[in-house]
Amino acid sequence: MSTENPALKRTLGLPYAVLFGLAYMVPLTVFTTYGIVSTITSGHLALAYVITLTAMLVTALSYTRMVRALPVAGSAYTYTQHAFGPNLGFLVGWSLLLDYLFLPMINFMIIGLYLHAAVPALPAWLIILVTIVIVTAMNVLGIKVAAGFNSMLVGIQVIFIVVFVIMSIVTLTAQDAPIDPLAPFANEEFQFAALIAGAAVLCLSFLGFDAVSTLSEETRDPTRTIPRAILICTFSAGLIFIFLSWMGHLVFPDWTAYSSVDTASTDVMARAGGAFLVAFFTAAFISGGAASATASHVSVTRILYTMGRDGAMPGRIFAVLHPRFRTPYLAALVVGAVSLLALVFPLELAAAMISFGALIAFTFVNLSVIKYHAVDRGRHHGGDLIRHVVLPIIGVGLCLWLWTSLAPDAFMVGLGWVGVGVIWLLVITRGLRRPAPTMDLQEAEDSVVRS
Numbered sequence: 001m002s003t004e005n006p007a008l009k010r011t012l013g014l015p016y017a018v019l020f021g022l023a024y025m026v027p028l029t030v031f032t033t034y035g036i037v038s039t040i041t042s043g044h045l046a047l048a049y050v051i052t053l054t055a056m057l058v059t060a061l062s063y064t065r066m067v068r069a070l071p072v073a074g075s076a077y078t079y080t081q082h083a084f085g086p087n088l089g090f091l092v093g094w095s096l097l098l099d100y101l102f103l104p105m106i107n108f109m110i111i112g113l114y115l116h117a118a119v120p121a122l123p124a125w126l127i128i129l130v131t132i133v134i135v136t137a138m139n140v141l142g143i144k145v146a147a148g149f150n151s152m153l154v155g156i157q158v159i160f161i162v163v164f165v166i167m168s169i170v171t172l173t174a175q176d177a178p179i180d181p182l183a184p185f186a187n188e189e190f191q192f193a194a195l196i197a198g199a200a201v202l203c204l205s206f207l208g209f210d211a212v213s214t215l216s217e218e219t220r221d222p223t224r225t226i227p228r229a230i231l232i233c234t235f236s237a238g239l240i241f242i243f244l245s246w247m248g249h250l251v252f253p254d255w256t257a258y259s260s261v262d263t264a265s266t267d268v269m270a271r272a273g274g275a276f277l278v279a280f281f282t283a284a285f286i287s288g289g290a291a292s293a294t295a296s297h298v299s300v301t302r303i304l305y306t307m308g309r310d311g312a313m314p315g316r317i318f319a320v321l322h323p324r325f326r327t328p329y330l331a332a333l334v335v336g337a338v339s340l341l342a343l344v345f346p347l348e349l350a351a352a353m354i355s356f357g358a359l360i361a362f363t364f365v366n367l368s369v370i371k372y373h374a375v376d377r378g379r380h381h382g383g384d385l386i387r388h389v390v391l392p393i394i395g396v397g398l399c400l401w402l403w404t405s406l407a408p409d410a411f412m413v414g415l416g417w418v419g420v421g422v423i424w425l426l427v428i429t430r431g432l433r434r435p436a437p438t439m440d441l442q443e444a445e446d447s448v449v450r451s
Helices: 014-025 027-031 034-040 045-069 076-084 086-118 124-141 143-174 192-206 209-218 222-251 261-310 329-343 347-375 383-403 408-428 441-450
Strands: none
Touching (some): 014 027, 014 222, 027 143, 027 222, 034 222, 034 261, 045 192, 045 209, 045 222, 076 347, 086 124, 086 261, 086 408, 124 261, 124 329, 192 222, 192 383, 209 222, 209 347, 222 261, 261 329, 347 408
């Protein structure tokens, strides 16, 4: 581990932390599964988002409880480690890497595919390669640079949303057909089972709010800033998803008339604003992928830095900070190298791995609240019973419910990844004869003071 400037640099405030989380989740991700879930729910996409947002807010509250108790980098890895012990903490951290390592890869794939489709002269592989180099370089230069870049990209998406809403309103006011503003929430095709099935799919839209917790050691006043940022990101993103899906349904209410369920968002854009809006949507969607790639690249680098600092991963690589920029630059380079798999890796398999890892993390964060606060510290009386027992149990139940919606391939690949993690755990613990390395909270807190 570097002995010069041995601490991450605290530069972020609440606005940057919120923008980071929104960039990770991508406000326009609502259009990724727009046609699929609209068809599943018979036009009740907006209502399905209401249900999913409710479920995600429960888990987000558990994250805020643990961030206040353990304001250091590491996310679910750190929380599980201090609630259930180093061995289980390591395996949860290893599983969490599925989410963080492969989300940048998927975003690089999307950028390459969409930009190549818009400009066929540019080969997808070249676009992916250049994007990986740019994002990795920004991560090495520092969190402030990455946050500023993300702020710009989120701004592009906000501009698109404003244009989409304005053009949709103009289109709606110009048409002769009657408008039913409540149709996305209740119509004659309503089926509760289909609604729940759609809500389970939409959980993927919220997989990034936990990434904010990985910035705890680079944020000023983290015990106050990070919990607020997590809740603001989750709630704001949910409202954006609900509003855009509601507006899209009003513009294109017949969910049976999409040219393709996979590209239904293009039908909505064409109806709302013609070729101009379709082109603008493509550009904004690519910028959203770039923002999410940057945010997820930063997050996994901080996870690897934390595990390297603890000794759970090779510290000579992952725990080394750049002497000038005070960033885990070797970890960032490793993530960039892994992201090169975007050139050959199947998109469907990467998505399955992300879902498996994220749901493990969500489950154990909820369980960590119960163990850390209610069991170990006896905080289960009065209002604490709701905060530290009831709500986390609901969160665990919701995560287990979502697991049942995963495809068998997700379990096969995910369990294979966990199996590799078990082997590595046996190596670093010498066959479990000694515990896995743990985070030294006092060292982390001292490094915060020095920064």
